[in-house]
Amino acid sequence: MSNFTRRRLLKTSAVAGGALALPTIFTSRAHAFTNEPTGDTVMLGFNVPQSGAYADEGADQLRAYELAVEHLNGTGADNGMLETFRYADGSRTVLTGNGILGKRVEYVTGDTQTNTDASRASARSMIEKDGAVMITGGSSSGVAVAVQALCQEAGVMFMAGLTHANDTTGKDRRANGFRHFFNSYMSGAALAPVLANAYGADRKAYYLTADYNWGYTTEQAISEATEGVGWETVNKVLTPLGQGDFSSYLTPVLGSGADTLVLVHYGGDMVNSLTNAVQFGLREAQANGKDFQIVVPLFSRLMARGAGENIKGIFGSTNWHWSLPDEASQVFTRSFGTKYGFPPSQAAHTVYCQTLLYADAVERAGSFNPCAVVEALEGDDSLPGIDSASNRGFVFDGLGNGPTLYRAADHQCFKDVLVVRGKEEPESEFDLLEVVEVTPVAQVWYEPDHPQFAGGQLGECNPGA
Amino acid sequence: MGILEVKDVNKRFGGLQALGNVNLSIAENSVHAIIGPNGAGKSTLLNCLVGKLIPDTGSVLFDGQSVLGRKAHEINQMGISRVFQTPEIFGDLTVFENVMIPCLAKRDGPFRMHAYEHMMDEADIVAQAAAMLDEVNMTDKRDMHAASLSRGDKRRLEMAMCLVQQPRLLLLDEPTAGMARADTNNTIELLRQIKQSRPITMVIIEHDMHVVFSLAERITVLAQGSPLVEDVPENIKGHPKVQEAYLGHAA
Amino acid sequence: MLGLNRKDLTLFLVVLGLVVFAPFLLNPFPDASGLARFNAGYPDLMQRFVIFGIFAIGFNILFGLTGYLSFGHAAFLGIGSYAGVWMMKLLTVNIVPAIIASTVIAGLASLVIGFICLRRSGIYFSILTLAFAQMSFALAYSVLTPITAGESGLQLSLSDPRILDGAAGNSIPAVNFFGITMRDGFDWAMGGWVFTFNFGYYFCATLMLVAFYLSIRIFRSPFGMMLRAVKSNQQRMNYTGLNPKPYTLAAFVISGMYAGLAGGLMVAVDPLAGADRMFWTASGEVVLMTILGGAGTLIGPVLGAGMIKYFENIFSRLNERDLNAMFDFLPDGLQGAAVAVAQMFVGDGWLLTLGLMFMLVVIFLPGGLVEGGQRIARLFRRKRPARRGPDSDRRSPQPSPHPGE
């Protein structure tokens, strides 16, 4: 009996045998893996939030996907980061703008609604109906974890989009899934020294944390990292998702003896809590003889726009920013900006990279078989300057962020992490963040069995057949 | 000892004495009317009999058992049925279903699941309901939506729903209110037939003297929450106290 | 036959036919044609049709019969799902214990919640159920994360005990029914069409048929009649010697168990239980399904569930390219305009379509799709004498569809 059905092959066979009009029963026994592309095209599934709180991220991701598909198929105005993508030995990517393994790239889109059920329904339809061989996208960790597990069961690849919680490559890691985005631990490790440098090492921090998985892991990561540089944690308060008005959580902050507020919020919650915090005068306040400070661990330009003026001068971390000076980032920004008229967001960047990385891995493996792709993405290189047994994986450069490792042990990506700050004098409506420091990858390195990531097993790759 | 004994019932609403020392004894198988001017406490008394209101003091005994503090459905299960001023029927159900429900209630008590049996398999219940519909001459309307019946038919249906339970006591709350004369006469006729065909006690609360004097065997006149007179109809007609209560002192 | 009268038997056989031949009926367009985007005959969506059909059938037993509008039934769906996944984690990935546990535990939860909520009626009842469901959602999403895995959803993992299954090796075993995995199935290519037959779908479909059959029996039983009596006139019910409370509670628990079964099946075909399925909009969705199809009718909720799931899964996935392909026959300028207009209603605009459609149904077809079907049927039957029993006349402003159309 078969597993996921294989539409594309059947279509061609059916057309060929159609004249006989005799029913032919297929099972996918004959195929090595789920949705093996047999025609002249290959189907990818772009599963992004099109409704709900992260719809704007989703829309930006879709733009990047379209751009990536153009570049892969060689139909774009330029070749984007195909020009800059390099392997560890400095050689250029094997991608040539001739599709993937000579097959033209086609795609379907779906709406995750930032909802585990809807995202899985959408992904299943891509796999079962459209014959997608790889699913990518998402703008929240809950969705990433849920869809990653689904892809593992179904035997297709999952290239995670924007997902920052440790769990995605921690306790919920799966063999068929890879993450290009950085994570909570890295945010903490990158931010802590910068914060200590800017605000001193004897700060007392108060945490307002979104009451769900990402909030928990990020709060833990930031508090452990800042405690490592001498900060003290005064209080941690969980806030409901979609709270809107955070006043009742913010007002006790000043009376608590804290002098720093860490807002572990993302999306609309972050916009609202930060706006509220500024309204309540926290940025003008004094505590313990110091200026009161606010920190937002995970920044995104789209959210910075929502927070408007309030973002100015506030530290946070981000995966990538369009103003990075390296060649690859500039190429991508130009390519995206020329097509759409504004610079890409980090969400757009990460999914563009994921698409290219997948295509490259298939090309190197010479097969769409997920197990072969996983092997190609697990590579056998190591990053320079890190002395660790787990420093093995696929190393590449030229996709922004400098030399990058896809670690074989947990399928997490290791690269430099950006610490940013809300820009005081923005020159345009996109120019909201400035990169304060590029934290080298060695500083955000951790072992796969780090307590914040413990409890997960990749398991075996699943080709589905 | 009557089938329904009301003893020293008092009920106050705030400062208003709605019922004051009501004593009433209703003989089994009689037709007893309670009349009185507006605000005399007729409805309050009726509500006390069916458990909707609980008197402040006093007792209400049905066949020797107190009805006070019991829920409406428990009182019905004791053998008391009630006809409302505006017919209360199951408008969304068919006429036949309307009659089946009280049959089932009579047989099975306040709750039984029957979640899987087919309604039409209940042969004895179906026969009972059909016979009842026949008695009130509504067989031809058995599959109609009850809500689409005429006012008179609704009244007959409600009556049928009460009677099919073979109640020992039937309470009628202004059964002809808002009816045209012809309908009123039909209703009187129907009640007469009912009375003749089975042993049943009826308590009628009524404005319309025509109805009262056509049916009642005994009449209680209520005024300002207390029984004024209780007697056979012939004696009530010219009773000076009754005239005073209805017409005021001017009479 | 089966204790059904002829009309009900016909209805049941029609539904049986629809369900058995769904893989054909839902794939009317050849695979290669542009309209293939509108095909719905793939396992996930077919499973959703029948699972949400069960959910809506159960909801209809409460709302359609008693008129009690619960705005919190998704809580039982969620509770069923969590119970199911825990069974798979603790005992075995065979779905039988999971489904039994889902139904039973959701039944217990609905007994408790129903007992409290049914102390009130009308909108007060609705708000009480809503409050309970929102509490369940909030707790499942955050505080109960150790039990529910919160935001990312409870799923199977390699380290689960699975007492009855024994060691599993290095990959999570597939969810199965005595060895047949839910994903099993085969494709049948014929002409330009490819029809997908999936075991998970037929398993859920069988249970939906059972659920549907039970619902017919309940509708036609004295119990069903009592429930309609509750909706019609509680006062008369009381004065007829019946206690409405146990009846409504029984209906509440039955519908809660249907919801639990649906929740169990959801994790049986896709082993992840997320808190999102308990959110109040999910409760609202089943209300929409029931009303859209026709509350109080037997087939309505199934139709409504199919309709909404179709929109949610097919319309939301149409994008600009699909529209361009669809309107290809128009001249260029018109094509652009048509695509621009249509884009408002598909893709991320599918909710707009749903909202509009829903308003139109409530305004013009208060009896739902079933009433629409009846009106069309009447148009064709006009010549014949129309009056046959109570359900021929249903144009009153407050329709109360007779069960069974």
Place this chain on the structure above:
Amino acid sequence: MDAIILQVLNGLDKGSAYALIALGLTLIFGTLGVVNFAHGVLFALGAFCAVTLQAFFSASFSTVDESRTDFLGNPLKVEVPYVEAWFGETVGGVLIDWSVPLAILLAIPVMAVVGIVMERGLIKHFYKRPHADQILVTFGLAIVLQQIIKYFFGANPIPVPAPDAFRGSFDFGVMLGFDPFTIIYPYWRLVYFGFAAVIIGGIFAFLRFTTFGMVVRAGMADRETVGLLGINIDRRFTIMFGLAAVVAGLAGVMYAPIVAPNYDMGMNFLVLSFVVVVVGGMGSLPGAVLAGFLLGIIESFASMGAVIALIPGINQVIIYLVAIIVLLVRPRGLMGRKGVMED
């Protein structure tokens, strides 16, 4: 002590928003007998009036600044708002700055029209339909309106700052003799509270002291009788619907600087405001206001760190818990009348 004062302040503020929305809902329900699930979206529409006006004032033409470059290295296009070009930078700047208060002037006619069109076009036909149908059709309408907002404004929240003059906060604690920085409260929130108080007072005065209001109150008590008196109650009800929409809209306009408007903010408020209305008692205006403030304050207290530490998750469920308890103990809410909405 200071913590308690703070939470009372927060509660009053939250309560103002709840009370305003619940008041509008109750006006509609009490007079028209309609359960309006689209009311939350009316609130959102109000907030987007502020967004629109701000966007309108900021509508710009671009001039090219050769001396600077944009992210692609092309000459930077500088956006100059028309109002600044026409009225000079000062006046134009003030206009943009004050767009939220000015949006009140925009919101009143817009919301009145929206409300009246809604009533005449849709709600009117649902007076005699069951409550379930009313809930459903307005729910459908809410989805449609929300999607339309999203179509024009996107999904991310749009910041709408309060005028500079109200942007800061002041130290309330010092006035009461506490240490500095213990009780800090933003000006705008006080403005909001005052605004809500004025509106609530205005509505009550309107209903109490005008003939129109008297008729409406009579209609709330007994619609049929008032109709029998030959008063055209329908037209008055249309106006009431418009009024309720304006109240919801104004609540939204003024709320925009507190929480950046987002297309689904209406739905978020809807469930809550229904809880508020039901707790207050369907159809009772004072009940709605009382319950609004009460739930606002209770919610604020439940979100104090100490309370959460004691009962984890209490902040998530407190509103619903209170609603359940109130409904079980007082079957018709705090101030509800008998027999309303129990069928």
